Amino acid sequence: MPDSAPDSTAGSAGAERFRPLLFSIAYGMTGSVGDAEDIVQDAYLGLTRAQQSGTRVTDPKAYLTTAVTRLGINHLRSARVRRETYVGDWLPEPVVVPPGPAEHAELSDALSMAFLVLLEALSPVERAVFMLREVFGYAYPDVARLIGKSEVNCRQIFARARQRISAAPATPAMSRAVGEELARRFFAAAAGGDLDALLGLLAPDVVLFGDGGGKTQVVGHPLAGRDRVARLLAGLFRRGRTLGVVLRPAWVNARPGGVLYDAEDRVIAVFELAVADGAVQTIRSVVNPDKLGHLGPVSDLARVSGVM
Template sequence: MNDESEPDAEQISRQLFSIAYRMLGSASDAEDLVQEAHERLLRASAAGTVIESKPAFLTTITTRLAIDYLRSARVRRESYVGTWLPEPVLTDPDPSERAAMSDSLSLSFLVLLETLSPVERAVFLLREVFAYPYDEIAEIVDKSEENCRQVLSRARNRISDGRPRFEVSSQERDLLTARFQAAAEDGEVDALVELLAADAVFQGDGGGKARAVAAPVFGGQQVARLLVGFFRRYASLGARMEPTQVNGQPGLLAFDADGHLINVLAFDISEGVIQTVRSIINPDKLAHLGYPLSDIARIDRPDSQA
């Protein structure tokens, strides 16, 4: 590939971040990996290394760095306090922009990828999400094409049943989220139950840094009562909720009375109801969003919860 046919630097960086973020489930770590890949490109060029395609070089380095990172992170993930959820990213609210890759960006999908080994994850993403040809995938992960096909087959089988499917339109999802917010703020448990799947799940991620529900809560009735309690407490503290798009799906940002971010709520909506509510309140996973962070839920405040 010659320079004239290659994408510009901004396009390359966006693609690299898209791969790294889906690999790691961490926006901040993905940014670090992309930066490291660019630095390695500069060092290689300065050393006189002939690089036929900068995008190919950068994709290979980024993917291999992500694989290495995941291997070293396995122990940290296993010792994580409470439920581990990916770092949220706020995405374009434009439905036309959201539709293209939102399913592969959803928190549900990123959580599901945790069931794959690092190499399986790389092969699956490069082929299924980014449509790389097998010969390029083989070079990136340093395996034969046949081996990559086998890896992909295993990965598909492992996650096929759990892969999220968001059939409803973006407008329907946004409307359902607005109804959810209104019912939760008004303390209407019965109205919330109607918006939640019978087997709805609530997950909270505090990571030992902020107070969160220690284990998932199951059942529409139980989740509704939990959420009404949270919203009631937030209202007593002068907090407000702002609709947003989280990883291509509807969500809410919770701000305290000073406009500092408390947590991010993200929703999985399917078959006309909310299937999963995820609350990410670990400050380490919110810092990259660019908002000043609240201390309301800080772990050393005995009156905090999230």
């Protein structure tokens, strides 16, 4: 934070190397790609203005991380009413990483959709403390500095937050190669209408969630059970084939998944798969067109037909 003479990396060019970390923190706070990018940009602008006004910044990483954390808390406070009135199941905006290098390839692998949904139960400050400590491994003195509270208070906040979401099952980590191969077989079975293969890749108690945000037709509530989910997916993909719809595998929120496109290469939906023991345990589908625009042009099918 502001202090004595800056080091040689304090300028905006040197500080750019912190962008992946800053994005992960901001995205973990907001669940929105666009809002996270705006918050990160505001933090960099704040650093630039501070330096231009003569403020000496010895630790640009600490300055930027503090700014992003506090901007994220303020954003959550202002967005709480919108979240409480959200229509249907809320899922975060998907972070999609295609094969090869990508801008957000370093997104923390802890920031799955399931984890971000759990964080919605926490207050803005609880969310910040829990994420900084649990996901990014910050020590309590650093969390206290970033949040602007005492170390004792941060320990209490973390314990309270952990207790509130302690019942959440953890998704075992897996290599990207293993996850992508299972996703490839899963989506190939769905696209090809191979119901037996699809059933073999779904866990018996698989659950499917859909987020349409009231903008498109989705399943009205989480759909549970291997037979029901398999038949729904087979029917959706069968209908999609008649419309020229294609699915391209991708890495979604550090999990295997895919992006559904229409015949004009516009985005319809994004799928994230939670996989364990060689089977798909949970499917999350984002169809809300307001959450897909950062991926490219959005299909009209995302607005009217209801892919999920």
